[in-house]
Structures are given as structure tokens and as C-alpha cells.
Amino acid sequence: MTEPRPNNVACPSSEPALRTADAEIAQARLSLLTELEASLQSSQHAILTRDVIGLEQSYGQQIRLLRALRILDPAQADLIFGSELRGAQMRILHLARVQAALLARGQRWLRTIENLLAGPATNYGPAPPLHYQNPRTVAEEKERASCRD
Amino acid sequence: MSGLNASLATALSGLTAEQGALQATTNNVANVNTPGYSREVPVLVASDPILVDPLTLGTGVTLQTIESVRDPILESRIQQETQTQGQWSALASALAQTQVTFTGGTGDIGTAISSFFNSLNQLSTSPADLSLRQGVLTAADNLATAFNLASNNLTTQRSNLNGSVEQAAGQINQLTGQIAKLNGQIADLENVGQNAGTFLDQRTQLIDQLSALVDVSVIPTDNTLTLTTANGTPLVAGQQSFQLSTQPDPSGAQHIYAQGRDITSSLTSGQLGGLLQARDQQIPAIQTQLDTLAAGLANAVNGVQTAGYDLNGRLGANLFTPPPASASGAAATLSVAITDPSKIAASSDGTVGNNGNADAMYALSTQPLIQGQSPTGYYSTVVFNVGNASANANAEQSASGLVLQQLNDQRSSISGVSLDQEAANIMRFQQAYSASAQVISTINSMMQTVINMKN
Numbered sequence: 001m002t003e004p005r006p007n008n009v010a011c012p013s014s015e016p017a018l019r020t021a022d023a024e025i026a027q028a029r030l031s032l033l034t035e036l037e038a039s040l041q042s043s044q045h046a047i048l049t050r051d052v053i054g055l056e057q058s059y060g061q062q063i064r065l066l067r068a069l070r071i072l073d074p075a076q077a078d079l080i081f082g083s084e085l086r087g088a089q090m091r092i093l094h095l096a097r098v099q100a101a102l103l104a105r106g107q108r109w110l111r112t113i114e115n116l117l118a119g120p121a122t123n124y125g126p127a128p129p130l131h132y133q134n135p136r137t138v139a140e141e142k143e144r145a146s147c148r149d
Numbered sequence: 150m151s152g153l154n155a156s157l158a159t160a161l162s163g164l165t166a167e168q169g170a171l172q173a174t175t176n177n178v179a180n181v182n183t184p185g186y187s188r189e190v191p192v193l194v195a196s197d198p199i200l201v202d203p204l205t206l207g208t209g210v211t212l213q214t215i216e217s218v219r220d221p222i223l224e225s226r227i228q229q230e231t232q233t234q235g236q237w238s239a240l241a242s243a244l245a246q247t248q249v250t251f252t253g254g255t256g257d258i259g260t261a262i263s264s265f266f267n268s269l270n271q272l273s274t275s276p277a278d279l280s281l282r283q284g285v286l287t288a289a290d291n292l293a294t295a296f297n298l299a300s301n302n303l304t305t306q307r308s309n310l311n312g313s314v315e316q317a318a319g320q321i322n323q324l325t326g327q328i329a330k331l332n333g334q335i336a337d338l339e340n341v342g343q344n345a346g347t348f349l350d351q352r353t354q355l356i357d358q359l360s361a362l363v364d365v366s367v368i369p370t371d372n373t374l375t376l377t378t379a380n381g382t383p384l385v386a387g388q389q390s391f392q393l394s395t396q397p398d399p400s401g402a403q404h405i406y407a408q409g410r411d412i413t414s415s416l417t418s419g420q421l422g423g424l425l426q427a428r429d430q431q432i433p434a435i436q437t438q439l440d441t442l443a444a445g446l447a448n449a450v451n452g453v454q455t456a457g458y459d460l461n462g463r464l465g466a467n468l469f470t471p472p473p474a475s476a477s478g479a480a481a482t483l484s485v486a487i488t489d490p491s492k493i494a495a496s497s498d499g500t501v502g503n504n505g506n507a508d509a510m511y512a513l514s515t516q517p518l519i520q521g522q523s524p525t526g527y528y529s530t531v532v533f534n535v536g537n538a539s540a541n542a543n544a545e546q547s548a549s550g551l552v553l554q555q556l557n558d559q560r561s562s563i564s565g566v567s568l569d570q571e572a573a574n575i576m577r578f579q580q581a582y583s584a585s586a587q588v589i590s591t592i593n594s595m596m597q598t599v600i601n602m603k604n
Binding site for chain 2: 048097098
């Protein structure tokens, strides 16, 4: 009776096959990272041009890519395309930081717009009821009603 | 006034106005590649009509003014982003230099800590071996030197940043002086109804340059501008500029003064803000962490060393000179206190072959000595913090660059010269000019007819 082989040690006969599988995983991981890099660049452009639809699309793509990246085991891939993967990861990290910085700027700009829209006559009293109508509109309605009469 | 002479005057007004419009277009074309130039557009208005009962007759056209096309809100955003970029650019540059001190190499602190503990590990295999003891002393000396070098590099960097602060203050003074002078020229022209477009462009460019240096708020007033820092310290008011000055504090750090008041802490943006942030916050924080590490390590090693026995059976003396109680300056002053290798207390019971204390000193390498972390762990945190701050600064700088590019493109689309559009304008004005000339020619012919009738 032979001792069972530990799980983490491959049979010599299956080693080349495993190496091929690892290489494929590494290649897939690298291409996903490259795709993520391109997606981050396009989402940055979308933030800058205030293209909300483009931004949503990029985010959707990024979420899909991240899920795919989580599935692929990085341990083996890192051994095969070590420097290329590290390079891609560093670039993605930088792009993600830039994106965060751009979003922070966008948020500041939105706050400014919000304050501008609020105007100097901000009402600090209770919020108007839901059925509230602009007095001018009410007056217009009355005028219209009298015209109809 | 009516009749042929009135028509002649009307046609003449058309000629004059179109000539002026052509002049503006020609100037636009000539300045197509001038940085900061805002295109000019002629503002044509119909002249006041006259009443000739029962008719109201037009009297032609007047070139009211030539306006430069600008978007003040966009310019304000460009100035704000320029300030942000100046700040992050200065900070990123400073942190890149700081990072060099912490780049792994033979002389860096991380390697020196590892080498020191490795030498203690080797000593524990043969505690009486003088060459191994000498190895510990050499490694301890290298460790102290690595701390001294890193601390001195940071001090030198702070001193260099001091020089940059002084230089930036000088540049700010130069720019505010020029802006105040331009304010005067613009007011003089606008007060007599003239177009000050060229001077306005120059002023905008100077404000952009000033924004890169310091946080500026621009407050437009009648025909002029007031510039203040973000906290309201005046830099320019009309034709008067307010100079900034620098004075060193007792530690030698240059402070910025405006009208006798220290405004250093209120400057947060622009290159000056970034330099001050690096000099007064980032680098001192790193220096404090280094001091904490040096003091914690030296105290721990000294504690174990003085509890053991040296090769002569005597109680051990401090291996490192005791750091100050506050730990301030510990990295800069760390040094090895003993030179005799036999004085290393490797023995825990006084016997020559005992290695208990050498083992205890080696064990310090994995103990949570500094804020719950091992010496190498704490040093890794310091390196990570420096790298992280540097990466953030670089990312912020890139983000500012992208935003500025976008805003400048917008400014170009509004204020920039489009040769296609100008070519179309030239044709438009030329045709209008020709038409007016044709009217004059027709009136001339009509007058000739009238004169011939009299003959």
C-alpha cells in the first residue's frame, strides 16, 4: 500500500499539464488586468467629461473584471508573469488613486453647484408640504380658471 | 438730416464699423499662437435713429467696442486647480526625495536592523569568539550610522525646502507687483471706455502663475482686481501690492509674514502650501517615527545588555548611547557606546560560554518593542507610510493635470482663436465693407445725376 500523495504536490506525469494550465491562468489574469487598466482610463475620461452613462458602463465593466480576477488564483500566475503582472498591478493602483482623486474633485464641484443652486435666500424653516405649489403657479391657475369661466 | 448726404453718412458708418471689425479679426488671426490670448469680437450696434415725420430713419452702425471673450467662472476654476496642482507637485517632489532615503539597499535602516540581529544570532553560536563579537559591534555601528544618515538626510531636505520657501515668496512678490501695475493700466483704459483685452490677458496669465505658487482668491472690483490668500491676507488691492517677507523661527524654519503677521500656517495650497506641508508636517512626522524606532530599539538592546555579563564576567554596559527620554533627535544622535568587543554581554550567568543574553538580545528582533510592533515591522510601516504618501501625492498631481487639461481645452474652445471661424468672419466683414462701398458709389452716381440736372 502506497502513501497518499499530498494535495499540493502534483504527480510527475501531470506536471506539464499543470504548468500549461498555470500559464493559461497567468495569461488570462494579465489580459484581465490590461482590460481593467483600459477601463479605468476610460472611466477617468468619463469623470472629466461628466459623462454619467459612460461612467456607469465603465463601473459595470470594472466590477465584472474584478469578479473574474478573484476567481483566477493569483499564486501560480504571479510566478509565471511576475514582473509583467506586478507592473500592471502598480499601474492599476495608480489609476485607481487618480480616479479617487478625480471623484473627490467632482464631489467638491457638485457641492459648489449645490450651494449655488441653494442661493442666498435659503429657507431655514420647515420643509414645504408635499402638495406645495409655487404661489405663482397657483395664481396662474386661478387666472386660467377665471378665463375658462 | 435726410437725403443723399444722410445716406452717404450711413454708408460711411458701415465702412468704418466693418473696418474696425476686420481689424479685430486680423488681430485674432495674428495671435492664433499667442499663449493666453483671448479672441476679440466686435460689438456692432445700430446708431440712434432720427425722426423725419412721419418716418423713423436709421443712421447706420457704430462699432461700440471690441470685447475679449472670457468665461470668468472657468478662469476661476483653472486658478483653483492650478493651486491644487502646485501644492501636490511640490509635495510629490519632496516625498520622492524622501523616498530615496528609505529605498532598500546596503546602507538602509531595514537592512542594518536585520544585519545587527543576524550578528547577534551568530554570536550566540559561539559567545566567546572575539571576531563574532567584533561583528556585532560593527553591525551596531552600521545600524547607528544608518539612523544618523536617514535623519540627516531628512534634516538636509527640510533645510532645502526652507530655501524653496524663500524663493517662492520672492516669486510671489514679483508677480503681485506686476499684477498691481497691470491693474492700473487696465483701469486707465477702461475708465475712458477703451478695450483693455491685451492687459487683461496678461493679468490672467500672471494670476495663473501666482495660483501655482500660493492659494489666491480673486475678488473683482470696479475695473480692477483684489487678490488675497485663502484666509483673506491681501496680496494685491488695486494698484497696490503687499509684499510677503520671510523670517526664520528659532529652529531655523522660514516663516512667511504679511504686513508683520505670520501667515505660514494659513497657507495650504499652491507650491508654497505644498512646500510648507512637506517641511512642517510630512518630514517631521517621518523624523518622529525614526526617532521612536531608534529610541525603542536602543533602549531595548541596552536593557538586555545591562542585564547580562561580558566576557570578563562583569555586568554589561550600554551598547548604544542612551537616547533622550523624549526620543526627540534619537535617530540623529544614535551611536555605539562601547568599542571593546569583550564588553558585549552575551552571557546571562557570567560564565564565558553562556549565550543566554545573546539569545535574549536576538529575541528582541521579533518582540513588539515599538508601539506593538517588532523593529523590522515598525520600520516597514514607516517605509509603507512614506511610499503611500508619495503615491497619493503623485496620483493627486496626475488628477490635477487631467482636470487642468480638460479646463484649458474648455478655455481654448471659448477664448481661443479658431482660424476657420475667423476666415468666415473676414469674408463676412469684407462683403459688408464692399456693400457699403457700393452704396457710396451708387450715392455718388445719384449725386452726379442731381448735379447734371442743375446744369
